[in-house]
Amino acid sequence: MKLYRFALMAVLAFFVMLPSVNAQSRKERKILYNSQYNYEIEPIGVGQDGTKVFKVWGYGKKVEDAVMNAKEHAVAACIFKGIPGGNGSAPTPPIITEANAEVKHADYFEKFFEVGGKYLQFIAVTTDGEPAGQDRLKIKKGYKVAIYVQVMYDSLRKQLEADGIARRLDSGF
Amino acid sequence: MKKYLLAAIGILFAALAMGQAKKPTIMVVPSDQFCISRGYSMTFDNQGVKQTLPDYKAALQSDPDLRLVITKMGQIMAERGFPLKDLEQELKNIAQESAEMALLTSSSSGSEMAESPIDMLKRTAKADIIMDLDFEVKKKGPQKYIVFNLKGLDAYTSKQVSGVAGAGSPSSAASAELLLEEAVLSHMDNFNGGLMRHFEDMFANGREVKIMIRVWANWGENLESYFTINGDEKELTEHIEDWLYDNTVQGRYSLSDGTENFMKLEQVRIPMMRTDSKGRERAVDTRSFVNDLNKYLRDNLEITSKVYLRGLGEAWLIIGEK
Structure with missing residues (x-):
């Protein structure tokens, strides 16, 4: 009898917890899409000297907004997250390894990533034009699109080093 | 006005010279x-045991792929502020230096330069961090791919401070040279990430070095002999350990082995x-750090010792005499 009651309680607890675990509210989805940590990247090969090439996803109400968001994500990923390995390329570490750098240098990055900001200087080539097919997904109230980018990784690193945001390999020596 | 200008220049130079670690x-x-x-190797008979050693000169003279990879790596490292010491040039310099040493004599007395067997032994290509490189162009049907392996080794602690390894994607169109260049470009950022972590650790917790304490056979005392410093009578080993505790970063060192004749100190954070x-x-380098220990023993115990340098990260203190 005791065992039967315990099993019933366990089943009830499972159903009570289920929505909180799986359900993703509209608000949560919005937070997720706008998250500065939500970079989806897929390496597509080894870039030319000092560059990285990969496919990156962005979100926006319109396709153009999503493309700009993807460009922003491409640069932000190089700075904060690093690029995973795949398709013949080895993983690349983030330029800034310091924890919570985006918070510490919030003012700098706010200006860096503003609309038409300096970050665009480090994107050399993209598949500009509207992404189509599997690279353009219609989601609730907007689009999720993928673009292929070439980021000037070394120039970006040098810029951040010159601005005192990233540490040089030989600093201190 | 001129005085102020000179003072300002002096301060600027002092500031630039200050705060730069080795x-x-x-x-x-x-x-x-x-x-x-x-096949870039030398084989010789070492008291009946056949020994094979790498022949770096032959490898550098005969393998264009190796030269390509080293050049590319050198270019990337120079751009990151670490121009690499070139092994080929270093070997040439050593050969040239040996020839000049053999011929050079004093113009007044005709004396040769002093050189002990140890001096001769020390005339080798050395670096503080070795980038141990290995790669192979492999074939899979009509396709070629590169297996790349690069280890960053601390020459003194023998620890691997960084490393990358992996296979590139196979290609039937690209030449082996292009694939090799791709492999270097692909792996170097990750390798430098490892080096960066090593340097950050070094600045946070001190440089990790190795110190060996030994005694000369004719000294008459050993590391277990009792000595008194400020009324505190202890074995010499304990006095040395006390000094190390006070002078290492956060008192970090490890006496990994020792007898009455030697102390092997590893993971010493200076x-x-x-x-x-x-x-x-x-x-600070290991020599200057061990020199301070030498001075401590001389000032407090009137013990004379010899400091023998093995590089930026390893030194020996041989106690008893110079």
């Missing part, structure tokens, strides 16, 4: 496996900088 030298060296498997008697900030 920069480690880095050299790319092909791995033993790379050299021996391609500070990167210190202030000298004239108030100047100076970089």
Whole structure:
């Protein structure tokens, strides 16, 4: 009898917890899409000297907004997250390894990533034009699109080093 | 006005000279496996045991792929502020130096330069960090791909401070040279990420070095002999350990082995900088650190010792006499 009651309680607890675990509210989805940590990247090969090439996803109400968001994500990923390995390329570490750098240098990055900001200087080539097919997904109230980018990784690193945001390999020596 | 200008220039130079830790030298060296498997090796009979050693000179003279990879790596490292020591040039310099040493005599007395067997032994290509390189162009049907393996080794602690390894994607169109260049470009950022972590650790917790304490056979005392400092009578080993505890970063060192004749100290974390008697900030290396221990023993126990340098990260203190 005791065992039967315990099993019933366990089943009830499972159903009570289920929505909180799986359900993703509209608000949560919005937070997720706008998250500065939500970079989806897929390496597509080894870039030319000092560059990285990969496919990156962005979100926006319109396709153009999503493309700009993807460009922003491409640069932000190089700075904060690093690029995973795949398709013949080895993983690349983030330029800034310091924890919570985006918070510490919030003012700098706010200006860096503003609309038409300096970050665009480090994107050399993209598949500009509207992404189509599997690279353009219609989601609730907007689009999720993928673009292929070439980021000037070394120039970006040098810029951040010159601005005192990233540490040089030989600093201190 | 001129006085102020000179003072300002002086301060600027002092500021620039200050706060710079000793920069480690880095050299790319092909791995033993790379050299021996391609026949760039020397075999000799060592008291009945056949021994095979890598022949770096032959490898560098005969393998264009190796030269390509080293050049590309050198270019990337120079751009990151670490121009690499070139093994080929270093070997040439050593040969040239040996020839000049053999011929050079004093113009007044005709004397030769003093050189002990140890001096001769020390005339080898050395670096503080070795980039141990190994790669192979492999084939899978009509396609070629590169297996790349690069280890960053601390020459003194023998620890791997960084490393990358992996296979590139196969291609039937690209040449082996292009694939090799791709492999270097693909892996170097990750390798430098590892180096960066090593340097950050070094600045946070001190440079990790190795120190060996030994005694001369004719000294008459040993490391277990009792000595008194400020009324505290202890074995010499304990006095040395006390000094190390006080002078290492966070008292970090490890006495990994020892007898009455030697102390093997590993994972000794020495500070990167210190202030000298004239108030100047100076970089610390193992020699200067062991010199301070030498001075401590001389001032407090009247013990004379010899400091023998093995490089930026290893020194020996041989107690008893110079």
